[in-house]
Amino acid sequence: MAAAQKDAPDKRRMILDAAVRVFARQGFHHCRVSDVADEAGVAYGLVYHYFNSKDEILNTLFLERWQIMLDAIGEIDARDLPSRVKLRSVAGFIIDSYRHDPDLMKVIIVEVTRAANSFGALHLDEIRKAYEAIAAIVESAREEGSFKSGIPAEFAAMCFYGAIEQLLTGWIFEVLPRSDADFEGAKDLVVEAICGGLEDGEHAVRASDPNSGVTSRPAASG
Amino acid sequence: MAAAQKDAPDKRRMILDAAVRVFARQGFHHCRVSDVADEAGVAYGLVYHYFNSKDEILNTLFLERWQIMLDAIGEIDARDLPSRVKLRSVAGFIIDSYRHDPDLMKVIIVEVTRAANSFGALHLDEIRKAYEAIAAIVESAREEGSFKSGIPAEFAAMCFYGAIEQLLTGWIFEVLPRSDADFEGAKDLVVEAICGGLEDGEHAVRASDPNSGVTSRPAASG
DNA sequence: CTGCAGATTGACTAGTCAGTCAATCGCTGG
DNA sequence: CCAGCGATTGACTGACTAGTCAATCTGCAG
Numbered sequence: 001m002a003a004a005q006k007d008a009p010d011k012r013r014m015i016l017d018a019a020v021r022v023f024a025r026q027g028f029h030h031c032r033v034s035d036v037a038d039e040a041g042v043a044y045g046l047v048y049h050y051f052n053s054k055d056e057i058l059n060t061l062f063l064e065r066w067q068i069m070l071d072a073i074g075e076i077d078a079r080d081l082p083s084r085v086k087l088r089s090v091a092g093f094i095i096d097s098y099r100h101d102p103d104l105m106k107v108i109i110v111e112v113t114r115a116a117n118s119f120g121a122l123h124l125d126e127i128r129k130a131y132e133a134i135a136a137i138v139e140s141a142r143e144e145g146s147f148k149s150g151i152p153a154e155f156a157a158m159c160f161y162g163a164i165e166q167l168l169t170g171w172i173f174e175v176l177p178r179s180d181a182d183f184e185g186a187k188d189l190v191v192e193a194i195c196g197g198l199e200d201g202e203h204a205v206r207a208s209d210p211n212s213g214v215t216s217r218p219a220a221s222g
Numbered sequence: 223m224a225a226a227q228k229d230a231p232d233k234r235r236m237i238l239d240a241a242v243r244v245f246a247r248q249g250f251h252h253c254r255v256s257d258v259a260d261e262a263g264v265a266y267g268l269v270y271h272y273f274n275s276k277d278e279i280l281n282t283l284f285l286e287r288w289q290i291m292l293d294a295i296g297e298i299d300a301r302d303l304p305s306r307v308k309l310r311s312v313a314g315f316i317i318d319s320y321r322h323d324p325d326l327m328k329v330i331i332v333e334v335t336r337a338a339n340s341f342g343a344l345h346l347d348e349i350r351k352a353y354e355a356i357a358a359i360v361e362s363a364r365e366e367g368s369f370k371s372g373i374p375a376e377f378a379a380m381c382f383y384g385a386i387e388q389l390l391t392g393w394i395f396e397v398l399p400r401s402d403a404d405f406e407g408a409k410d411l412v413v414e415a416i417c418g419g420l421e422d423g424e425h426a427v428r429a430s431d432p433n434s435g436v437t438s439r440p441a442a443s444g
Numbered sequence: 445c446t447g448c449a450g451a452t453t454g455a456c457t458a459g460t461c462a463g464t465c466a467a468t469c470g471c472t473g474g
Numbered sequence: 475c476c477a478g479c480g481a482t483t484g485a486c487t488g489a490c491t492a493g494t495c496a497a498t499c500t501g502c503a504g
């Protein structure tokens with residue numbers, strides 16, 4: 001038992017870690033189970049000794065990580081801090097998660113949280129818990145009066161989470177710069193953007209009727 | 223020729239429209255070309271008469287629709303309107319696009335804009351154009367002083383677009399309500415949330431040090 | 445009526461790959 | 475030294491499906 005931890009590496013863990021790298025590099029659908037086995041340095045069949053299917057590997061990766069995030073958000077919410085600081089902590093946690101293991105966060109975002117026809121639907125309840133946890137932070141801010149009452153907490157939470165996930169997507173796709181300073185700066189900027197707003201308080205002008213003179217024409221011609 | 227438009231339906235268009243429904247229902251990777259042919263009511267081989275591959279169908283759908291969006295954003299930006307109204311128009315256009323053809327927008331978001339290992343990478347240049355077009359609107363607002371200079375336009379654009387895409391994702395996953403009033407309300411709310419911010423101007427408190435007392439611990443234990 | 449050209453058909457091929465399984469390995473206790 | 479058992483191996487199978495292609499159809503021009 002004790003020897004197993006010193007001499008024999010944890011093959012199951014090795015397979016999971018290899019899967020993260022392979023899924024991130026090639027995508028879940030564009031890699032073979034043999035790619036994961038090769039990356040882990042184990043035989044093909046061993047993957048099926050520890051997991052019942054290729055899907056189960058991804059499910060395991062997602063659930064492990066997502067639970068850590070849910071726990072973190074719950075803990076942040078339980079602290080006695082201003083709402084903006086709580087949201088700053090949530091943003092910081094997610095961004096640090098990406099810095100710490102970009103491959104894993106890439107896999108989770110690309111293959112699960114946005115995959116409406118496969119793993120996203122499967123884990124919808126778990127994903128929703130994150131939205132609800134953020135909404136809870138916003139809701140208490142609304143109740144204490146620091147956040148606008150006109151924006152529903154559920155709606156605000158989606159905007160906040162969406163902004164963060166879009167930043168990760170920008171880093172994943174390499175359309176946003178990825179220096180340490182960029183990651184650190186993003187934590188404050190995203191909170192300032194969503195909580196404080198893009199408009200400059202000194203100069204902000206509220207449009208009395210945002211619809212005036214503007215017609216949406218989404219339909220394709222023809 | 224004239225008869226072709228009255229009697230013979232445009233089979234190519236029928237295949238594209240059928241593909242939207244099938245891709246939205248089953249996902250690109252979980253459907254067969256025969257599913258698309260059946261849905262369109264044409265023979266399997268005809269799909270390959272009009273398209274060189276299954277991929278080309280999705281590429282066509284994406285490029286058609288994305289170009290319409292790029293044109294719309296460009297046109298909105300060219301108008302002489304306050305920045306907030308321009309962003310309201312962009313949000314309205316994207317949300318109306320979803321209302322008009324939710325299946326197509328679902329396919330575009332799920333299979334392309336978030337698919338970092340397949341179509342997303344292929345169309346990265348096109349996707350980036352949308353970010354840049356939104357950033358251009360923000361940038362002029364910064365220059366005229368109505369938007370904060372401390373938030374880079376490129377960064378603000380990602381937050382804005384991410385919030386909108388998250389709303390669509392919420393509708394796609396059915397975690398947000400989808401009445402006509404919800405769609406209409408979302409147009410104003412998303413602009414109010416991002417431009418005006420979540421915080422109530424009357425009560426807003428700027429945390430002098432958002433980091434105080436908060437430690438990010440993204441690493442998995444063990 | 446005839447023949448061409450493009451549209452349409454669907455059976456077939458060729459390749460892929462998730463998952464199985466019987467054999468082997470290596471440790472541990474008797 | 476042996477028996478037993480979980481860990482490990484990798485060749486193999488069964489199922490699936492993207493893409494091909496030769497045959498057929500249809501409309502029209504000569």
